[in-house]
Amino acid sequence: MVYCFFAFALSRFSGKRFLDTVQNFRVHGRRIRNGMLFTLCLALCACATPQRVGSDWTQWRPSPNYGPRKANYVILHHTSSDTLERALVTLNSSHTKVSSHYLVDRDGRVFQLVDENQRAWHAGESYWGGHSDMNSASIGIELVNNGSEPFAPTQIKALLALLSDIRGRHKIPRANFLGHADVAPGRKTDPSALFPWQQLAMSGFGLWCDPPHEAPPESFDAVLGLAALGYDVRDPFRAISAFKLHFSPNSGRDIDETDRAMLYCLTGKIMTVGRE
Ligand SMILES: [Zn+2]
Numbered sequence: 001m002v003y004c005f006f007a008f009a010l011s012r013f014s015g016k017r018f019l020d021t022v023q024n025f026r027v028h029g030r031r032i033r034n035g036m037l038f039t040l041c042l043a044l045c046a047c048a049t050p051q052r053v054g055s056d057w058t059q060w061r062p063s064p065n066y067g068p069r070k071a072n073y074v075i076l077h078h079t080s081s082d083t084l085e086r087a088l089v090t091l092n093s094s095h096t097k098v099s100s101h102y103l104v105d106r107d108g109r110v111f112q113l114v115d116e117n118q119r120a121w122h123a124g125e126s127y128w129g130g131h132s133d134m135n136s137a138s139i140g141i142e143l144v145n146n147g148s149e150p151f152a153p154t155q156i157k158a159l160l161a162l163l164s165d166i167r168g169r170h171k172i173p174r175a176n177f178l179g180h181a182d183v184a185p186g187r188k189t190d191p192s193a194l195f196p197w198q199q200l201a202m203s204g205f206g207l208w209c210d211p212p213h214e215a216p217p218e219s220f221d222a223v224l225g226l227a228a229l230g231y232d233v234r235d236p237f238r239a240i241s242a243f244k245l246h247f248s249p250n251s252g253r254d255i256d257e258t259d260r261a262m263l264y265c266l267t268g269k270i271m272t273v274g275r276e
Helices: 002-024 031-050 084-092 155-170 197-202 220-227 235-246 257-272
Strands: 073-078 103-104 110-112 139-145 178-179
Touching: 002 073, 002 103, 073 220, 084 103, 103 155, 197 257, 220 235, 235 257
Parallel strands: 073 139, 073 178, 103 139
Antiparallel strands: 103 110
């Protein structure tokens, strides 16, 4: 408050001579002067007042040892739009309240929309492995795709190059490359069943198990297995649907023995190579 008072007094003193000149030109001097002084006062107050987010009843002893929080997940999406232009309009409009860090077009062009150190609004209500706000922990990548078309090889090649860059900067473990449907089961279905998860896993992004799979023991609980991977299993049917969309999109709705074997293998992989 003292800072504000001082800043306002100072701004009135130093700004007076300049604004007197403006008045000499008879350009609505008084209104302009008051507006400028108010703006200047606000700016000086913002600079002079120490800013922190925390419990205001604690003592502030600032340390110099910190940096921006970094992402530890990558969430992949498809745009559900037919054109790049349509996707850009949606992701760049202040009215939609949605965005992503990157947008990859069918032809392999890659656009960055949000700084990686900032929180883009792409995942919404979401959960994975105990994290209930994936936007705060992830980098979001949108792929231009209408949801019912195959992903173009050129687009996937560009995506792999981008993922490699991101992993180099953030050291994101291979198990933490996920789809929107994985972190929002029952609410989202992107990227679609046509997304090449197996190809990504071969490049080190995401987990996969190639057959033949070892049969799981009788006691293996599939829901606990899904929870071990990271899925939100409060609604087991939604979690199973999301798992099947990612790992077994061409089979029926229910989890079968092949899915159980795949899941059993993945629970082993996440413990052995998931953090690589
Ligand atoms: Zn999405």
